[in-house]
Amino acid sequence: MNDVFRALNDPNRRKIIELLREKPMNSGEIADHFNMKKPSISHHLDILKRAELIIPEKKGQYIKYTLNTTIIEDLLNWLIKFKK
Amino acid sequence: MNDVFRALNDPNRRKIIELLREKPMNSGEIADHFNMKKPSISHHLDILKRAELIIPEKKGQYIKYTLNTTIIEDLLNWLIKFKK
DNA sequence: TAGATATTTAGATATTTGTCTAAATATATT
C-alpha cells in the first residue's frame, strides 16, 4: 500500500493515470501531455509500475502502458474501512 | 486532493487515522502508540489537519482529534472514476 | 500565582524526491 500512496502523491503521476484511464498509451504519447523531459516521464512511469498501477507491454519498439484497476480496487477497499 | 494524498503518503500518518477510526484521541494518547517524540507527532497531526482528514477540538488543556470521514468520501469518489 | 501538564514553534540535519542533461540500450527502417 506504501508504493501506491507514494505513486499517487504527485499531480503529474495522477494525471498520467487519468490519461491512461481513457486508453493505453506509450511513453511518447504520455510525454506529449506534459512540459517535462522524457527521462522525467520515464521516472514517473517507473514509480507507477512499481506500485503496479500501470502495466507495461512491449510492442516492438514501443512500450504500451495500461492502467491496472486491480490496485485501485485494493486502495478502495483500504479506504472503505473508514467510511461510516 | 493534493494535501490528502500527501497526508496519506506516510505510514505513521496512516496509522494515526487508523487509530482515530476507533475513537477520538488527544495527541498524547496518539503519541503513546509510536516511538516518536511529541513534536514529530504534532507535525504529522498538522499535515493531517491541513488535509482536513482530522478535526481538532479544544477540550480544556487537551485537543481532541476526530477523524473526518467526509474527506475519505471525497477520495473514494475520486478513485471510483477509475473502476471498471 | 507558581508549578505541572499538553501541545506547538523554531531551528538543525539527514534523507528522499523531482527534474534536468548526457549517455546507453533496444528496436525498426533504409
Add this chain to the structure above:
DNA sequence: AATATATTTAGACAAATATCTAAATATCTA
C-alpha cells in the same frame, strides 16, 4: 550495416520531508 526512433540509466542538484532537541505557549490545579 548505418541511421533513426523510443525508452531507460547515470549522475547532478535544488527543494521537500521526517525527525530531533530546546524553547515557547496555553491551560489546569494546588
